[in-house]
Every structure is written in structure tokens, then in C-alpha cells.
Amino acid sequence: MAAKFTFFKVGDGDMTLIRLADTRVTTILVDCNIRVAADDPNDDTADVATELRKRLQLDVNDRPFVDVMLLSHPDEDHCRGLMTHFWLGKPEDYPDDKLERSKRRIIIREMWSSPLVFRRRSEDHVLCEDAGAFDKEARRRVTHWKNHRWATSGNRILIMGEDVKGKTSKIEEIVIKSGDWFNTIDGSPSDCFSAQLLAPAPHDDDLDLEEQLSKNESSVIMKMELRPTLGSHNVARALLGGDAEVLIWERMWTRFKDTPSTLEYDLLLAPHHCSWHTLSYDSWSKKGKDAKVSEEARNALGQALQGATIVSSSKTIKDDDRDPPCIRAKREYEGILRPVDGWFACVDDVKTENVLELEATSNGSFKRLVAGAIAAGASTAAAAAPRAGTAAK
Numbered sequence: 001m002a003a004k005f006t007f008f009k010v011g012d013g014d015m016t017l018i019r020l021a022d023t024r025v026t027t028i029l030v031d032c033n034i035r036v037a038a039d040d041p042n043d044d045t046a047d048v049a050t051e052l053r054k055r056l057q058l059d060v061n062d063r064p065f066v067d068v069m070l071l072s073h074p075d076e077d078h079c080r081g082l083m084t085h086f087w088l089g090k091p092e093d094y095p096d097d098k099l100e101r102s103k104r105r106i107i108i109r110e111m112w113s114s115p116l117v118f119r120r121r122s123e124d125h126v127l128c129e130d131a132g133a134f135d136k137e138a139r140r141r142v143t144h145w146k147n148h149r150w151a152t153s154g155n156r157i158l159i160m161g162e163d164v165k166g167k168t169s170k171i172e173e174i175v176i177k178s179g180d181w182f183n184t185i186d187g188s189p190s191d192c193f194s195a196q197l198l199a200p201a202p203h204d205d206d207l208d209l210e211e212q213l214s215k216n217e218s219s220v221i222m223k224m225e226l227r228p229t230l231g232s233h234n235v236a237r238a239l240l241g242g243d244a245e246v247l248i249w250e251r252m253w254t255r256f257k258d259t260p261s262t263l264e265y266d267l268l269l270a271p272h273h274c275s276w277h278t279l280s281y282d283s284w285s286k287k288g289k290d291a292k293v294s295e296e297a298r299n300a301l302g303q304a305l306q307g308a309t310i311v312s313s314s315k316t317i318k319d320d321d322r323d324p325p326c327i328r329a330k331r332e333y334e335g336i337l338r339p340v341d342g343w344f345a346c347v348d349d350v351k352t353e354n355v356l357e358l359e360a361t362s363n364g365s366f367k368r369l370v371a372g373a374i375a376a377g378a379s380t381a382a383a384a385a386p387r388a389g390t391a392a393k
Contacts, residue, residue: 001025003192003226003236003360004369005267006055007313007347009046010035012273012324013077014242014313017055017066021229021360022192025057026185028068030240032130034081046354049085056106061097065107067186070160072242073219074118074131082130088137091154110156110186113138115163116200116218145174153186160220161200177201192227196262199241199248219244219271221252223262228360236360237305239265243272246281249297256300263303266364267311270333271301274312274346275324284328285321293332301336307365308342309358315348 001021008015013033020026029052037045056064069086072078087094087105096104111134118127118135127135141157151157159175162168168175176182178201183194199221219242225235241249249271256262276284279298282291304310310333314325323329325346334344345368347356357369 002229005238005358005366007311007356007358008033008048008051009347009350009354009356010048010077010313011348012314013080014072014269014273015048016240016269016313017052018224018226019055020190020192021227021232022190023230026190026193027056027066028070028185029066030070031072031078031242032069032080032082032086033077034085038081039084048354049081050102051354053102053106058101059107062101063094063097063104063107064101065109068110068112069108070112070220070222071134072240074127074134075243076128076130078242079128079130079134083133088133089140091152107154109153110158111138111141112158112160112220114160114200114218114220115168116161142171142174145171149173151187156187158182160197192230194225196223197221198223198252198262199244219248221248223265226360228362228364232362234362234364236267236364236366237265238267238269239263240269241271243275245272245275245277246279246294246297249278249300250294253296253300260303263300264305265303265308266305267309267358267366268301268304270310270312270329273314273324274317274326274329274333276326276329277323279329279332284323284326288321291328298332298336304336304340304342305364306340308337308340309366310337310342310344311356311358312344312346314346317346
């Protein structure tokens with residue numbers, strides 16, 4: 001069984017399921033965007049909740065579960081539907097056992113959450129109800145750890161990044177610091193997975209910057225390395241960055257320009273649904289062709305390996321002044337991919353399916369698994385192109 005990424009058709013939002021190439025069929029869900037219309041059988045909005053459940057296992061009590069859920073940041077289009085479809089509370093209090101299987105809420109065995117993405121919000125960016133519920137459950141799990149110094153499935157949490165002013169100093173056993181590698185999932189080490197947390201990080205030494213950072217600019221940025229198949233010696237590299245904007249990607253390049261392999265990828269989920277503000281400070285709608293790209297941000301996002309894939313989790317990208325998704329950002333990504341014979345795909349352009357699925361190949365690149373009409377330029381040949389080496393940077 002090969003490692004697989006499933007990108008759900010959620011419009012301008014994010015919802016990605018990662019399946020590892022292990023015997024347990026371990027699953028990592030990155031963000032959630034299940035719109036109310038998606039639950040209406042009379043509406044043509046993609047029923048992504050059903051698609052997700054098809055891909056999950058049941059535990060010994062016939063409860064659906066994900067091994068991990070990572071919330072990149074608490075915008076509504078990254079956590080919508082959480083309270084409706086997931087159980088947030090103590091495992092022993094799970095109330096859905098008498099419901100039919102399709103209606104039972106999904107257990108989150110381990111949460112990956114950053115306190116900074118909740119802390120860096122303003123009066124103009126109030127948490128939605130689902131984000132507040134996620135935050136409450138994260139706090140419950142942290143309190144459980146503080147009280148017991150251990151946790152079982154359904155109570156586990158890993159904190160992505162240190163909090164400001166040493167507020168996570170007493171729970172260091174469950175804190176992944178920026179720059180750290182880790183390979184544990186739900187309390188157990190994995191032979192098929194490792195990840196490096198690249199952001200967020202606190203800036204106690206620069207309080208002006210700390211106050212300026214928004215929750216978008218505080219998104220979890222993570223580099224994952226997955227074994228394409230069980231026992232493989234190769235790795236497939238994926239770079240995920242939530243809605244991180246240009247300032248953060250510039251800082252990524254400043255930090256890693258001497259070790260650019262840190263940012264190399266076979267698969268990139270285009271940040272903020274292919275937004276121009278990931279690559280530029282200029283407004284696309286106001287400046288159009290005169291909008292200037294940040295070379296530092298483009299370099300950070302430009303470390304594509306041979307045959308790399310960039311996916312936009314967004315609506316169809318049109319040649320207009322909309323942002324996100326933005327046609328200029330798409331063109332920049334296509335420019336990044338051209339020298340490495342890579343391919344760009346938009347999830348909404350899969351016409352006959354509710355998902356875009358990519359499976360890792362033995363050499364670490366990705367091939368399209370689900371048949372569908374992908375946007376022009378994303379050929380099957382490009383999707384399955386062998387990796388000849390590292391792209392010139």
C-alpha cells in the first residue's frame with residue numbers, strides 16, 4: 001500500500017487526508033472544511049464528509065477515527081464542520097454508539113495544535129464557533145497532560161511550536177519546537193513518517209513583530225517526509241503551509257537560504273488557496289501586471305524537486321482580478337514547475353469526483369490516482385514523471 005494524499009473539493013478552503021504506507025493505514029487529517037450545503041443531499045456541493053468517512057477505519061467499538069488532526073490555523077475555511085462531524089471531548093463520554101455508523105462522529109486520537117495561531121488574533125478576527133471548540137478541546141488535552149503526565153488515544157495532543165514568554169516551558173514533553181524533527185503519531189514512533197516543524201515560532205525578542213503577526217502569518221508550516229511504500233528507502237517530501245503570507249515565506253528564505261534542501265518538496269499545497277499575497281505585498285486587483293513578486297518568498301516556495309506537484313485547494317482559477325485564488329500566483333507556480341517537468345492541479349477542476357487523490361510512486365514523486373478532468377497543463381505523463389534529480393535552485 002502506497003502513501004496517499006486526498007484533497008477534498010471544498011472550494012476556497014483546505015481539507016487534506018494523508019494516508020501512510022504502513023500496516024495500520026495511519027491517517028493524518030490536515031484542516032477541515034465541511035460546509036452545511038455539503039450535508040444536504042439535495043445540494044450539489046461535494047459531500048466531502050462521506051468521502052472522508054469512506055477512507056477512515058473503525059476502532060474496536062465501531063467508531064470512525066483519524067490518528068491525527070492538524071489544524072494549520074483557526075480560520076473558518078480550515079475548521080468548518082468540526083463540531084458536527086467530530087467528537088470533541090473525553091473518549092469515555094462518546095455519545096454516538098447507538099447511532100448508525102454513518103452518523104457517528106469521528107474520534108481524533110491525537111491533535112496537533114499551535115497556541116500561537118490562537119493567540120495572534122485581533123478584535124477584527126474573532127474565532128468562529130468551530131475554532132473555539134477546537135481550542136477548548138486542545139486546552140482540555142493539555143490540562144489532562146499536566147494533571148497526569150501521560151495520555152491515551154483520544155486525549156493526546158502535540159503542541160506545534162513554543163508559546164510566548166515561556167508559557168509552554170512546563171509541558172516540553174509534548175511541545176515540538178520550530179526546527180525540530182519528530183516521527184511519533186498517537187504516541188508511537190512511525191517507520192513511514194517524519195516531519196520537521198518550520199513555523200510558527202514566538203518572537204519575544206521582537207515585540208513589535210509579535211504584535212503585527214496575524215493568525216494567517218502564524219500558520220503551521222511543516223515539511224513531511226513519507227515512505228512511498230512500506231520498506232522503501234526513498235522518501236516523498238510534502239510542504240504544507242496553511243495560509244502563511246509573504247512575510248513568513250520571506251523569513252523562511254532568510255532562515256534556510258544556506259540550506260535550501262530544508263524547503264525542497266515533491267508536493268506543495270499552495271498556501272492560502274493559491275493567493276497572490278503569499279508571493280507579494282502588492283494587491284493583484286489594484287496593480288495587476290505591475291504587482292511585484294517577492295523574490296525571497298518565491299525562492300522559499302520554489303524548491304521543487306524533479307517531477308514535483310503543486311496543488312491549489314481552491315475554486316477554478318480564472319484569468320480575472322480575484323484573489324484567492326489568483327491567476328498570477330498560478331502562473332508563478334507554473335514557472336517554478338516548468339524547469340523540473342512538474343505539474344500544477346486545482347482541486348475544483350476535478351470534474352467527475354469529489355476529491356483529487358495523489359499516490360506516492362517508488363521514486364518519491366506523485367501520480368494522480370483518481371480519474372478526473374484536471375486543468376490544462378496537468379498531464380498524466382507529467383503527473384507520473386520520474387524524478388531525475390534535484391532541481392537547480
